[in-house]
Amino acid sequence: MKIGVLALQGAFIEHIKMLRQLGFEAVEVRLPHQLDRLDGLIIPGGESTTIGKLASEYGLIAPLRRFARTRPTWGTCAGMIFLAKDIGIDEQPILGAMDITVDRNAFGRQIDSFETDLQIAGLAGAPFHAVFIRAPVVTAVEPGVDVLARLDDGRIVAVRQGRLLATAFHPELTDDLRLHASFCDIVKGTLD
Numbered sequence: 213m214k215i216g217v218l219a220l221q222g223a224f225i226e227h228i229k230m231l232r233q234l235g236f237e238a239v240e241v242r243l244p245h246q247l248d249r250l251d252g253l254i255i256p257g258g259e260s261t262t263i264g265k266l267a268s269e270y271g272l273i274a275p276l277r278r279f280a281r282t283r284p285t286w287g288t289c290a291g292m293i294f295l296a297k298d299i300g301i302d303e304q305p306i307l308g309a310m311d312i313t314v315d316r317n318a319f320g321r322q323i324d325s326f327e328t329d330l331q332i333a334g335l336a337g338a339p340f341h342a343v344f345i346r347a348p349v350v351t352a353v354e355p356g357v358d359v360l361a362r363l364d365d366g367r368i369v370a371v372r373q374g375r376l377l378a379t380a381f382h383p384e385l386t387d388d389l390r391l392h393a394s395f396c397d398i399v400k401g402t403l404d
Contacts (some may be wrong), residue, residue, distance in 0.1 A: 213251050213252075213403065214237045214249060214250055214251050215236055215238050215250065215254065215399060216240070217238060217254045218256060218267075219241055219242050220266040221263055222256040222258020223256045223257050223385065224256045226256075227288075227384045227392070229384075230384055231392060236396055241253065243270060243271075243272070244271055244272055244275040247275050247279050251399050252284040252285065253279055254285075254395070255286070257289030258289070259290060260316060263290055263291075264294065267305060268305050273305055276307055277307050280307055280309035281309065283375065284376070284395065284402055285309065285375070285376055286378070287378045288378075288382055289345065289346075289347055289379070292312075292348055292379060293314050293316050294306055295307055296312050297310060297311055297313070298313040299313075300313070309376060310371070310373050312350045312354070312378065313351045314350055315350075315351050316348050317348065318367070318380075319344060319346065319349075325343075326344050327342065327344065328344070328363065328364075329341055329342070330342045330363075330370070332361045332370055333358070333359075334360065335390050335391065340388060340390065340391065342361075342382075343386060344381045347369070347381060348380050349367045351368075353368065356373055357373045360372055377395055
């Protein structure tokens with residue numbers, strides 16, 4: 213099983229390290245041909261506008277859209293924004309792969325970043341310690357999208373739609389491998 217991590221900007225190295233800790237082959241993706249022969253893909257946190265611009269410059273938008281239509285893809289923070297169908301603005305390139313509406317930077321500036329423990333549907337054990345840095349939230353989901361986690365105030369911060377997963381927080385900035393293992397289970401499930 214080979215999982216790629218979009219390595220244009222953001223916390224891609226941390227995702228790769230976690231996947232390798234779990235015993236999976238993980239590779240950096242910067243060009244369209246690097247999507248070939250991947251079984252899954254993680255789009256990391258970072259700056260969604262920059263990721264979109266770089267993906268456009270490298271000819272990745274259409275190949276990433278095709279990939280997300282057929283293979284497991286997980287977006288974290290900026291990756292959630294990049295996967296969404298609606299982010300409230302038209303000028304930023306997105307994949308439009310998930311039937312969700314996302315509010316970018318829903319919590320304000322960097323200084324408003326925070327950490328909290330979340331109950332995540334399907335994740336056994338203790339609550340997941342989630343790190344939110346200039347994070348988005350999901351403001352609407354269409355039929356077929358499962359809400360996996362909400363903050364105490366009800367805002368949606370983790371969703372799944374079939375083989376697509378999106379989290380508003382940065383699991384790669386913790387020592388907890390459970391979400392990465394869960395995504396790998398999604399990938400394995402598509403290979404069986």
